[in-house]
Amino acid sequence: MIYNFHKGKTANKIIEITKSEIQRTSQYFFEPIKNIEYSKIINKDKRFFYTKGDDTYLMFAYKRSYRTIHYNDLPRYHVCQCKTRDEYSGFTYASSMPVEVYCRDQKQTLEELQQLKICSNCVSASQKGFYSFLAKGKPWYEYVLEYANSDNEIANKTQDNGYVVMWKQISEAIRERIGFKCECCQIILKDEPYYLEVHHKDYQKTNNSIENLKALCVLCHATVDERHLKNFKKESLKVEAFIDLYREYIENNNQSRLLRWELE
Numbered sequence: 001m002i003y004n005f006h007k008g009k010t011a012n013k014i015i016e017i018t019k020s021e022i023q024r025t026s027q028y029f030f031e032p033i034k035n036i037e038y039s040k041i042i043n044k045d046k047r048f049f050y051t052k053g054d055d056t057y058l059m060f061a062y063k064r065s066y067r068t069i070h071y072n073d074l075p076r077y078h079v080c081q082c083k084t085r086d087e088y089s090g091f092t093y094a095s096s097m098p099v100e101v102y103c104r105d106q107k108q109t110l111e112e113l114q115q116l117k118i119c120s121n122c123v124s125a126s127q128k129g130f131y132s133f134l135a136k137g138k139p140w141y142e143y144v145l146e147y148a149n150s151d152n153e154i155a156n157k158t159q160d161n162g163y164v165v166m167w168k169q170i171s172e173a174i175r176e177r178i179g180f181k182c183e184c185c186q187i188i189l190k191d192e193p194y195y196l197e198v199h200h201k202d203y204q205k206t207n208n209s210i211e212n213l214k215a216l217c218v219l220c221h222a223t224v225d226e227r228h229l230k231n232f233k234k235e236s237l238k239v240e241a242f243i244d245l246y247r248e249y250i251e252n253n254n255q256s257r258l259l260r261w262e263l264e
Contacts, residue, residue: 022194022238027163029194030172033057033095035064041093045152046080048093056154056165058144061091062099062116069105074114079143082121095169096176097140141173148173148208162205171198174213182217185254187246189217195242197221218242219250223257229264 022029033050041059042049048059063075077097078085085091098113148155148170157165164170175198180190189196199214199221200207216224222232222239232239239261243250250258 022241026194026238027161027167028171028197030096030168033059033093034099036093038091038093043081044154045147045150047147048079049154050093050095051165054159054165055168056157057095057169058147058154058166059093059095060140060143061085061093063088063090064092064100065090065102065104067105068101068103068110074101074116076119076122077116078119079122080125082119082125084119084121096172141176144169144173145177145208145210149210156206158206164206164208167205167208170208170213174198174210175215177210178215181215182220183215184220185217185250185257187217187249187253192245195238195245199224219254219257219261223260229260233264 033052036050036059040050042051048061050057050059061078066075068074076084077099078091098115100109101114102109144166148164148166154165159165159167172193175193175196179188180193180196181188182196195218197216197218199216201212201214204212218232218239219242222228243258243261
């Protein structure tokens with residue numbers, strides 16, 4: 001009997017195992033950090049951080065439990081120890097938007113995740129020179145990228161692999177900023193972002209300026225040049241899985257890269 005491993009339960013199981021392995025080993029897989037207590041937060045450079053393994057995440061504070069009906073509004077998020085943070089307690093911390101909000105009036109969690117607005121007191125602080133970019137109403141990922149390009153200690157601290165400790169969050173910020181779209185072949189990978197990577201144009205892992213970073217699907221990244229192609233061929237599972245999953249799109253929109261990969 002001949003088995004078709006590209007269809008049916010066996011194929012789905014293989015795909016599930018493959019994706020889990022890719023997520024586990026990928027330096028680009030970003031798992032949002034949610035509902036972190038104050039006791040686990042590090043205050044540094046007048047900002048909030050959380051460390052998990054080798055990775056460090058720039059966090060923001062907000063009131064997860066809130067009387068949304070009574071105030072006819074959502075809670076605000078905070079990026080510094082502003083006046084509101086001094087007056088109130090019970091904040092939780094997260095690394096990205098959107099977030100979960102519990103309505104105390106209805107005694108239930110809101111059905112949808114929420115995009116919060118920044119606290120006006122944090123804006124006042126920014127206007128005094130702390131976070132000037134926040135006063136312009138930019139989203140969370142711009143907050144991360146602004147800090148990543150500062151001279152502060154954590155922004156420049158590196159891991160053994162040469163990447164900065166905030167790399168996973170920086171790569172997520174770049175990918176969300178571009179709409180999880182490959183800047184080369186234009187494939188959108190919002191549902192499977194671990195197949196979208198971030199390329200350093202000058203090959204310097206510590207140069208995380210926006211101009212130096214480019215979001216690329218794993219196939220486009222693997223075929224940037226001979227150096228990348230050689231390195232990706234050593235561990236080809238991720239590229240092969242991506243091609244299998246999106247072959248029709250790739251054959252119609254990225255044939256030259258596909259041929260370069262398969263002919264090597």
